[in-house]
Amino acid sequence: xxxxxxxxxxxxxxxxxxxxxxxxxxxxxxxxxxxxxxxxxxxxxxxxxxxxxxxxxxxxxxxxxxxxxxxxxxxxxxxxxxxxxxxxxxxxxxxxxxxxxxxxxxxxxxxxxxxxxxxxxxxxxxxxxxxxxxxxxxxxxxxxxxxxxxxxxxxxxx
Numbered sequence: 001x002x003x004x005x006x007x008x009x010x011x012x013x014x015x016x017x018x019x020x021x022x023x024x025x026x027x028x029x030x031x032x033x034x035x036x037x038x039x040x041x042x043x044x045x046x047x048x049x050x051x052x053x054x055x056x057x058x059x060x061x062x063x064x065x066x067x068x069x070x071x072x073x074x075x076x077x078x079x080x081x082x083x084x085x086x087x088x089x090x091x092x093x094x095x096x097x098x099x100x101x102x103x104x105x106x107x108x109x110x111x112x113x114x115x116x117x118x119x120x121x122x123x124x125x126x127x128x129x130x131x132x133x134x135x136x137x138x139x140x141x142x143x144x145x146x147x148x149x150x151x152x153x154x155x156x157x158x
Contacts, residue, residue: 001029001030002027002028002029002030002083002084003028003029003030003032003080003083003084004024004027004028004082004083004085005031005034005076005077005082005084005086006020006024006031006032006085006086007033007034007036007069007073007076007085007087008033008035008036009035009036009038009041009043009050009128010033010035010050010053010128011044011045011128012044012045012050012128012131012145012152013050013054013057013128013145014123014126014131014149015126015143015145016088016090016119016120016126016144018057018146019088019119019120020086020119021033021061021064022061023117024064024086024117025061025063027086028063028083028084028086030063031063031064031086032064032065032066032067032082033054034066034069034073034076034077035051035054035066035067035069036068036069036070037069037070044132044156045152045156047068050068051067051068053149056146056148057146073105074105074108074109074112077105077112078112082112083111083112084113084114084115085105085112085113085114085115086114086116087114087116087117088116088119089116089117089118089119090118090119090123090124090125090126091125095116101114102116126144131144131145131149132153135153135154141153
């Protein structure tokens, strides 16, 4: 059984994230969405809220599950007996950071591969940060995020 870790803060999950998840599910037997607690990023949603928002979108992905983790991604991947880490690329600007992370993870866990996939056209300019910023000004973000996220943003922003 090939196990894949799909890490991120998912603050909040977007259609771009779900696009990468859908492709990961076609490639691997089991996909674990690894939600980074990462308090340094000062997330908008708590780890539990992000876990709930992600989990509510997994019905169409029976081989996927979601978990919150803290610490090094490679340690989490090893604890889950993962074979692969998958990351989405929206633009060339994402590549340098992902390249550095992939090389560090290879150094720390040489048996775990990293695969970088480009998001589907139309999602390449969408980020969780941008979605939150636009939502703060009352704009409709339903084109970029699932319905449960739209409602959660409305609830948080009043």
